[in-house]
Amino acid sequence: MHSAASVICSLGHVATTAELRRRGVSPGALRDALAGGAVARAVRGVYVCAHADPDQRTATAAFGRISCLSALRRAGVWTGLDRSLHLQLPPHARGDRPAADRNGRPIHYHWAVPRFPDSRRSWLVSPMEAVWQAIRCLDEENAIACLESAVHERLLTVDEVRRVCGRAPARLQRGIRELEFTAGSGMETIVRRRLRHAGYTVVAQVQVTGVGDEDLLVEDCVALETDGEKWHGPDRFHFDRNRDLKTEGLGRRALRLTHDQVMYDWETTFLSITRVVDDAKREQTRRFGRVILHADDPL
Ligand SMILES: [Zn+2]
Ligand SMILES: [Zn+2]
Known part of the structure; x- marks a missing residue:
C-alpha cells in the first residue's frame, strides 16, 4: 500500500x-x-x-482551484505581464476573501461553474478551462498569443483551442481568424502580429538550409529572432551567433529581440526594425536592379 x-x-x-x-x-x-x-x-x-507551493496553499485555504493565468503559467504558456494569482471558486462561495496572498500578490477570483470541468486535479482547473478563462482576463494581443502558446507548449491540441475559441468573446474574433500555430513562443506571436498590422509581410518559421527554422522573416530580407526566457547559457550564446552569421551570409539581416525590448520598449524597437527592414529592402532592390540591368544590357 x-x-x-x-x-x-x-x-x-x-x-x-x-x-x-x-x-x-x-x-x-x-x-x-x-x-x-x-x-x-x-x-x-x-x-x-x-x-x-505557496499558490497551492493559498488556493486550498480559499477552497478554490488554481485557474486562468496562474494555471497556464505552471504549464509554461504565455500569459503576458500579469503576475497575480487567479483562483476559481464555486459561484456561491462568496464572502470575505483576502485581496492579496501572503507575499502581497493580488488575488483575482473567478466565481464560476467550470465550462470545461474535466480536471484531473482537485486544486487545478482543466487545461481548456484555464485557457477559456485566460482569454477573458487578457487583452486581445496577449489572448491570441496565449492561444497559440497553449498549442506550442502542448497543453491543448489545435482542435481543443478551436473548441475554446467557439466560446470566445466577440472582441477576439478577428484575432482568432489570424491564428496560425507556427509560433515558438508567445512573444513571437506578438511580434508577428504587430508587424503584420503595421503593413509588413511576415512569414513565420521559415526553413533555411544551413540555418534551420527562422522565427520570423520580414519582407523576405530581415530574419527576426525573439529570444524566449527559456533560452540562456553559453551553449545558446554560441548557437545564436553562429546562426546570425549564417543568416547574414545568405544576404539577410539578422535581428534578435529580447522580452523587454518587445514588451516594455516597443516604440524604439519598432523604429529600429523599420530602419533595418527599409535599408535591407533598398539593398535588395539595388542588387536586383543590377541583375536586371546586366540581363537586359545588349550593348
Ligand atoms: Zn509532494
Ligand atoms: Zn483570470
Whole structure:
C-alpha cells in the first residue's frame, strides 16, 4: 500500500479526503502521516505534503482551484505581464476573501461553474478551462498569443483551442481568424502580429538550409529572432551567433529581440526594425536592379 504522503505527491502535492480514500489510504494511515508531519491538513478535507507551493496553499485555504493565468503559467504558456494569482471558486462561495496572498500578490477570483470541468486535479482547473478563462482576463494581443502558446507548449491540441475559441468573446474574433500555430513562443506571436498590422509581410518559421527554422522573416530580407526566457547559457550564446552569421551570409539581416525590448520598449524597437527592414529592402532592390540591368544590357 502507498503511504498518504506518496499518494498526495502523485496528485500534485494536494489531495482531498475522497481522493485519498479512492487510492486506498485508510483513515488510520492518514492520521499516522499527520502525526509524523509528512502531511498537513490545509483546510477541512484537504491535505498537502511538504512540496505544496505557496499558490497551492493559498488556493486550498480559499477552497478554490488554481485557474486562468496562474494555471497556464505552471504549464509554461504565455500569459503576458500579469503576475497575480487567479483562483476559481464555486459561484456561491462568496464572502470575505483576502485581496492579496501572503507575499502581497493580488488575488483575482473567478466565481464560476467550470465550462470545461474535466480536471484531473482537485486544486487545478482543466487545461481548456484555464485557457477559456485566460482569454477573458487578457487583452486581445496577449489572448491570441496565449492561444497559440497553449498549442506550442502542448497543453491543448489545435482542435481543443478551436473548441475554446467557439466560446470566445466577440472582441477576439478577428484575432482568432489570424491564428496560425507556427509560433515558438508567445512573444513571437506578438511580434508577428504587430508587424503584420503595421503593413509588413511576415512569414513565420521559415526553413533555411544551413540555418534551420527562422522565427520570423520580414519582407523576405530581415530574419527576426525573439529570444524566449527559456533560452540562456553559453551553449545558446554560441548557437545564436553562429546562426546570425549564417543568416547574414545568405544576404539577410539578422535581428534578435529580447522580452523587454518587445514588451516594455516597443516604440524604439519598432523604429529600429523599420530602419533595418527599409535599408535591407533598398539593398535588395539595388542588387536586383543590377541583375536586371546586366540581363537586359545588349550593348
Ligand atoms: Zn509532494
Ligand atoms: Zn483570470
